[in-house]
Amino acid sequence: MNFYSIKAIYNFEMARWWRTVAQSILSPVISTTLYFVVFGSAIGSRITEIDGISYGSFIVPGLVMLAVLTESISNASFGIYFPRFTGNIYELLSAPISYIEILLGYVGAATTKSIILGIMILTTAGFFVPLEIRHPIVMLFFLILTSLTFCMFGFIIGIWADGFEKLQIIPALIITPLTFLGGSFYTINMLPVFWQKVSLFNPVVYLISGFRWSFYEKADVSLKLSLIVIFVFLLACIVLIRWIFKTGYRLKS
Amino acid sequence: MSTILSINNLTKVYSSNFKALNNINLQIHRGEIFALLGPNGAGKTTLINIICGIVNPTEGEVLVDGYNIIKDFRKTRSLIGLVPQELVAEAFETVWHTVNFSRGLFGKATDHAYIEKVIKQLSLWDKKDNKMMTLSGGMKRRVMIAKALSHKPKVLFLDEPTAGVDVSLRQDMWKQVRDLQKSGVTIILTTHYIEEAEEMADRIGVINKGEIIVTESKNELMKKLGRKQLILDLRSSLSSIPASLSKWALELNNDKLIYTYDTAKEEFCIPELLASIASAGITFKDIHTKQSSLEEIFIKLVKTS
Structure with missing residues (x-):
């Protein structure tokens, strides 16, 4: 294992993050604050409680997931896409480094950023609502697993994309709508039966449900099912990345 | 090596x-x-x-x-x-x-x-x-x-x-x-x-x-692919190259007499050529040589490949 190479990529990506701190940290934190103001205060005054939890507190896990999912994809996809776009990928491909090590560097850094962001959003939420995390280890496990999985997904998008438009298209047109419709701001039990069944086809429901369980022991689906879904998605990402590396898809001609 | x-x-x-x-x-x-x-x-x-x-x-x-x-x-x-x-x-x-x-x-x-x-x-x-x-x-x-x-x-x-x-x-x-x-x-x-x-x-x-x-x-x-030229600046113009110099494949260009030879081949002999020119009564005021550049060799190679 070439640790110096992994460290070089990891540090490079983290340094890039710090250089754009306003965009990478402040922007999601401000967005989350606005969600609390709009959903927590304005709508929360009309929906007082869900499953015995105040509405403001109820939306915290969903808001963390919303930020973590979008930022994981955005960070990981941009990290690998940018050297492809500038042509600097030549250095990565000509270095004595295996694909696994490249992945560890990029996805490791993107996962770290997502976890830091998730914790910052939780801290921000603490200023607006009382925070209660009944299973902090499970919460951390979900946060890490979700960040890792979606950073791998972002890495795939970064290799697949051949323009900035494609880089944005999956997070904007698929992930954000799925997160909004995945129970971030409501429990799917509040929906008519038909839409409850439709919601079960949305994988984000399982992520948010499991994550929310770690806070309040309340979930739309069982914790076991949530874990199975996220592991299946992680496995799918691993298989796809393995195929990309084996074939050199969009990396090597 | x-x-x-x-x-x-x-x-x-x-x-x-x-x-x-x-x-x-x-x-x-x-x-x-x-x-x-x-x-x-x-x-x-x-x-x-x-x-x-x-x-x-x-x-x-x-x-x-x-x-x-x-x-x-x-x-x-x-x-x-x-x-x-x-x-x-x-x-x-x-x-x-x-x-x-x-x-x-x-x-x-x-x-x-x-x-x-x-x-x-x-x-x-x-x-x-x-x-x-x-x-x-x-x-x-x-x-x-x-x-x-x-x-x-x-x-x-x-x-x-x-x-x-x-x-x-x-x-x-x-x-x-x-x-x-x-x-x-x-x-x-x-x-x-x-x-x-x-x-x-x-x-x-x-x-x-x-x-x-x-x-x-x-x-x-x-050495192998380069060609050299010997150029004589004549004192007086020639209307044609004398028959006695026909074996040398000389070119006449205004008041210059040009001899192009292949450095890889050994048949050329400059002193003999100069002696023949003197025998033919041709006088010159200056003499210089030109060697083909790598660029000329490169173009020749690419064109013929």
């Missing part, structure tokens, strides 16, 4: 079915400067990219210092430094960070003293905290060289290193390349400036349409 790079029966066919390289065989000697010449699209960059691991070969084998570029990729890539044709470093990074990043990427522990030495050698020290986007093209080219040298490679590929670089900076770079050679680095350069190859290279390879058409030491190449 031992071989540091051995390319055997190397072929590259892209997915579009374009055959970029066709059965290339080439040996590069340790410590030499080898210039690879060829017109655009000849396969120079594809060849370099395969050796460096950026492009997959279709067939054949490449050994760097005895190690296979596929099986022993970690070893071979750590021996190679590449300065690509395009100036592609990260725009927002400083010179210092980007060179240190390259060293880490190539699996080497941080060594600020060495990086400082490299940056100073390339006259970049006063720019070390500048962002890449603020540098001129020539400076960026030097940073690319510093990045390529950051892990102490034994073989350095310079893909058109002086493209777009002004004359004085080009000469500076030639000096730096020679210094690198003195420090034991083998250098393989591609260039469009034939004078660069003529000035720098120990050996020259010409590639065209994916095939190596000649590999020769520069002096041998010029």
Whole structure:
């Protein structure tokens, strides 16, 4: 294992993050604050409680997931896409480094950023609502697993994309709508039966449900099912990345 | 002289079915400067990219210092430094960070003293905290060289290193390349400036349409393929060449008498020619010779291949 190479990529990506701190940290934190103001205060005054939890507190896990999912994809996809776009990928491909090590560097850094962001959003939420995390280890496990999985997904998008438009298209047109419709701001039990069944086809429901369980022991689906879904998605990402590396898809001609 | 790079029966066919390289065989000697010449699209960059691991070969084998570029990729890539044709470093990074990043990427522990030495050698020290986007093209080219040298490679590929670089900076770079050679680095350069190859290279390879058409030491190449001309400035014009000089295939051009000969062939004899000219009563006021340049040889080779 070439640790110096992994460290070089990891540090490079983290340094890039710090250089754009306003965009990478402040922007999601401000967005989350606005969600609390709009959903927590304005709508929360009309929906007082869900499953015995105040509405403001109820939306915290969903808001963390919303930020973590979008930022994981955005960070990981941009990290690998940018050297492809500038042509600097030549250095990565000509270095004595295996694909696994490249992945560890990029996805490791993107996962770290997502976890830091998730914790910052939780801290921000603490200023607006009382925070209660009944299973902090499970919460951390979900946060890490979700960040890792979606950073791998972002890495795939970064290799697949051949323009900035494609880089944005999956997070904007698929992930954000799925997160909004995945129970971030409501429990799917509040929906008519038909839409409850439709919601079960949305994988984000399982992520948010499991994550929310770690806070309040309340979930739309069982914790076991949530874990199975996220592991299946992680496995799918691993298989796809393995195929990309084996074939050199969009990396090597 | 031992071989540091051995390319055997190397072929590259892209997915579009374009055959970029066709059965290339080439040996590069340790410590030499080898210039690879060829017109655009000849396969120079594809060849370099395969050796460096950026492009997959279709067939054949490449050994760097005895190690296979596929099986022993970690070893071979750590021996190679590449300065690509395009100036592609990260725009927002400083010179210092980007060179240190390259060293880490190539699996080497941080060594600020060495990086400082490299940056100073390339006259970049006063720019070390500048962002890449603020540098001129020539400076960026030097940073690319510093990045390529950051892990102490034994073989350095310079893909058109002086493209777009002004004359004085080009000469500076030639000096730096020679210094690198003195420090034991083998250098393989591609260039469009034939004078660069003529000035720098120990050996020259010409590639065209994916095939190596000649590999020769520069002096041998010029001796074998070069032609010389002996030009006499006549005191008075001639209406025609006298019959006594017909065996020499002379040309008459205004008041110049020109004799073109092949240096590789031994049949020419200048003193005999001059004696014959004197016997024919022709007098001249000046005499000079002209040798075909590497550029003329290159054009001739590419046209006939």
